[in-house]
Amino acid sequence: MTMRKTMLAIWASVATLLFVTSAQPTAYGLEFPMTTRLVLPESPAATALLVAVPTTATSVSASLTSALDSRRTVFSHEIALVSVKSLFIEAAREPNGAKRIAKEMMASDYGWGENQYTCLNRLWTKESHWNYKARNPRSGAHGIAQALPASKMEKVGTDWRTNPVTQIQWGLLYISERYDTPCAAFSKWRRSNYY
Numbered sequence: 001m002t003m004r005k006t007m008l009a010i011w012a013s014v015a016t017l018l019f020v021t022s023a024q025p026t027a028y029g030l031e032f033p034m035t036t037r038l039v040l041p042e043s044p045a046a047t048a049l050l051v052a053v054p055t056t057a058t059s060v061s062a063s064l065t066s067a068l069d070s071r072r073t074v075f076s077h078e079i080a081l082v083s084v085k086s087l088f089i090e091a092a093r094e095p096n097g098a099k100r101i102a103k104e105m106m107a108s109d110y111g112w113g114e115n116q117y118t119c120l121n122r123l124w125t126k127e128s129h130w131n132y133k134a135r136n137p138r139s140g141a142h143g144i145a146q147a148l149p150a151s152k153m154e155k156v157g158t159d160w161r162t163n164p165v166t167q168i169q170w171g172l173l174y175i176s177e178r179y180d181t182p183c184a185a186f187s188k189w190r191r192s193n194y195y
Contacts, residue, residue, distance in 0.1 A: 089165050092165050095130035098130045102117075105169065106120065109172065112181065112182065119182040119186040126189065127146040127189075128143065128145070132162075132163075143167035145171025153166060155173070156170040
């Protein structure tokens with residue numbers, strides 16, 4: 001019974017989130033579409049979906065049924081993507097998780113290999129110990145890559161204060177644009193104690 005209550009609470013949270021995100025801004029505030037409802041799955045393994053349903057009790061045509069099926073698929077994929085992003089962010093809150101994510105991003109986004117990762121690991125260990133909350137009280141540098149000013153990270157995302165993945169994305173972009181590689185950035189750091 002406790003598991004059922006927990007699942008209902010989770011689905012209620014998902015329903016609320018999906019309903020609120022479906023709101024449309026208007027001149028008078030938020031307007032919620034009246035043709036949207038949450039369809040909860042029969043089994044806990046399935047995914048909750050927002051579907052458009054007619055406001056009248058008329059029968060649904062085959063083309064509308066097809067449109068609803070495709071909309072269910074889109075929402076399923078969107079929910080899955082949000083879930084995966086959340087898992088990455090949570091993993092990156094710990095130094096080892098941040099290192100794994102940075103290593104994957106380096107390889108996929110920049111083609112940098114193990115030797116470049118070694119340099120990046122040394123650099124960001126010196127700068128922040130891979131702590132996304134790291135802040136230099138003297139300079140104001142912030143985050144895993146120690147952006148200065150910290151607001152530079154808005155180039156990648158406005159959630160830079162709380163999202164270590166945003167900080168990693170910005171840090172890799174900064175290194176790529178300014179130094180070409182993490183090893184070149186680390187060489188600069190060894191000469192100047194900053195990069």
